[in-house]
Amino acid sequence: MSAVPADSMRAPLRLALAGNPNCGKTALFNRLTGSRQKVANYAGVTVERKEGRFNGSDGRVYAVLDLPGAYSLNAASLDEAVTRDVIRGFYPGEAEPDVIVCVADATNLRLHLRFALELREIGKPMILAVNMMDAARRRGIAIDLPKLQEELGIPVVETVAVQRHGAAALIDAIESMGRHMAPPAKSLGVDIAHDADELHERTRALLAATVTMPTRTAKIDDALDRWLLHPVVGLLALAVVMFLIFQAVYAWAAPLMDGIDAATEWLGAAVGEALPEGPLNSLLVDGVIAGLGGVIVFLPQILILFFFILALEESGYLPRAAFLLDRMMAGAGLSGRSFIPLLSSFACAIPGIMATRSIQDPRDRIATIMVAPLMTCSARLPVYALLIGAFVPEREVGPFNQQGLVLFGLYIAGILSALVVSFVMKKWRRLRATDGGEHALLLELPSYRLPNPRDVLIGLWERAVIFLKRVGGIILALTILLWFLLSFPGAPEGATGPAIDYSFAGRIGHALAFLFAPLGFNWQICIALIPGLAAREVAVASLATVYAVAGVDDDASAQALAPLIADGWSLATALSLLVWYIYAPMCIATLATIKRETGSWKRMAGVAGYLFALAWLASFVTYRVALALGAG
Amino acid sequence: MILTELPRGVEAVVESVEEHGSPDNIARRLRELGFVSGEPVRVVAFGPVAADPILVQIGFTRFALRRAEAARVRLRNGASA
Secondary structure (H helix, E strand, O other), X not given: OOOOOHHHHHOOEEEEEEEOOOOOHHHHHHHHHOOOEEEEEOOOOOOEEEEEEEEOXXXXXXXXXXXXXXXXXXXXXXXXXXXXXXXXXOOOOOOOOOEXXXXXXXXXXHHHHHHHHHHHOOOOOEEEEEEOHHHHHHOOOEEOHHHHHHHHOOOEEEOOOOOOOOOHHHHHHHHHHHHOOOOOOOOOOOOOOOOHHHHHHHHHHHHHHHEEXXXXXXXXXXXXXXXXXXXXXHHHHHHHHHHHHHHHHHHOHHHHHHHHHHHHHHHHHHHXXXXXXXXXHHHHHXXXXXXXXXXXXXXXXXXXXXXXXHHHHHHOOHHHHHHHHHHHHHHOOOOHHHHHHHHHOOOOHHHHHHHHHHOOOHHHHHHHHHHHHHOOOHHHHHHHHHHHHHHOOOOEEOOEEHHHHHHHHHHHHHHHHHHHHHHHHHHHHHHOOOOOOOOOOOEEOOOOOOOOHHHHHHHHHHHHHHHHHHHHHHHHHHXXXXXXXXXXXXXXXXXXXXXXHHOHHHHHHHXXXXXXXXXXXXXXXXXXXXXXXXXXXXXXXXXXXXXXXXXXXXXXXXXXXXXXXXXXXXXXXXXXXXXXHHHOOOOHHHHHHHHHHHOOHHHHHHHHHHHHXXXXXXXXXXXXXXXXXXXX | OEHHHOOEOOOEEEEEEOOOOOOOHHHXXXXXXXXXXXXXXXXXXXXXXXXXXXXXXXXXXXXXXXXXXXXOEEEOOOOOO
């Protein structure tokens, strides 16, 4: 102790939190570090890296790394490989942790103690935090912690991550470990990679010596699983839950989105007045503010959706949904785990594609990423609303509204297309024998628990920051590029048509007309497709610009635009454009996310290519069939 | 008897996990998750379509296994209640 120089006492002590999935590790991390967290990726991979800090009572700073959950150091997924390498100090660019804090769920020690034993064999200073002791006591589980500490030869403390001061004993243990770094006093001395049975043997002996447990399972889990996993009741319950989420995403978000729209407009107007007329004014107002505003407007929907996803995840229900749907999704070449990312994609494909990180099987993950853009994201809604409003008569069909039915049909068409595409990809992999054997599910269904509001809020905050960073980066750059294409060169003196017609975008639109003429698209539509690259809903505003309608926002321009296009376009053209937007390959932000998440330009090009081909073919067929039926 | 043949709610004991092919990573992972000789198992629920996947209670934990995964788990004869 006296040999430790004063300098190293001030250097932060590096702690790594490790444990099985569902051990409450992240809740404990939140308890230790509060909001002092930094979320990023580990170098070179898309595994989330979370680090936070806290100050000990002795004034020392502790840096806490929340490692991805792992069942074993024999890594079966990218997450587990990162955990293994960081703990051993092999991960490039990561400092080796000084102390391992192994987190174990007190109600699930049979599995979690095995991992603790495996970690202990590394021989690093280590503390075992037996978490969720409150739940264990409620179930009458008695754990002899002093005995466990003696048997393991490392400090063992109890924690209740969801309670204030629930980590006090852990902090004490960490501080005293910081003063006397002591490696584990015991070791199995076996080659853990090749002796799985020995670890299980030792775990059973430990349990027999230290734990008494009246029942193996919680009564509440048995009761809930009986109904929520019931073949009929369970599927009905899932449908109700999904319906409520959708209702909330569309109904609750509306006032917030209107607010953001109004704020964007106000800011644009204010900046527009403050700056002299010219390219800079136009860049800021039409490019940056309008462009970013058009994307940020989806933040409320994304946050409401993620609120539900985080709460359902914490409650333990989401893996149950994956269980119910796995067989159906596996039939189409996906997995039960694809359900959550695809659900997210209905708000926006970007968070959906980011959520595929939870899919361990790399082939299932790629398949999910490939079809996520087919889920009808909320950015398509303004386009659908415009076209349906203009061309589909508002009529009752039985108890339903005809316009609503068409909208519903468009959603279903997207989902069916996704299933067909993933099914074809599965067959294709088989055909080329690149499938590489069986896809594993091996999904743990944790105990049900009440979501902790603090952890849900911290999770939401992280999502918001990630989304906004993305908006600030790639989307801003693309928005500026598109503004340039739309604004230059300006209309010549004495020009009669709209200025956009003379711009690069306008020229590209005209040049593309030959490609889209077979689909019934006129040159105005072709031009509108280009700004739609940045965000699909911008296509509506662009159509308004092309038709020189003085609409202030999307709604107003849609109202003014509807009668114009109802007169100007044939029904066949409108249907063709509706079908085009089911596939809509033209969202650059989504493509950029795919590139980032798969690390492959080829995959990104593959997604863009197949979406474009499908959109073209489907629109072509729609247009021709509609013409043949006399809708021209 | 293998795990896929076990009726719902009946207690049984694991005998071994068989390798399907070599190396069988799924078999290794099953062992790591606690499917080892002498461990009590019980089927909690079946998936709604084709009774797939199977929800299995092993130790204190519940795992959803596809039928092909569960087919690797051999149960002890005469151990069912």
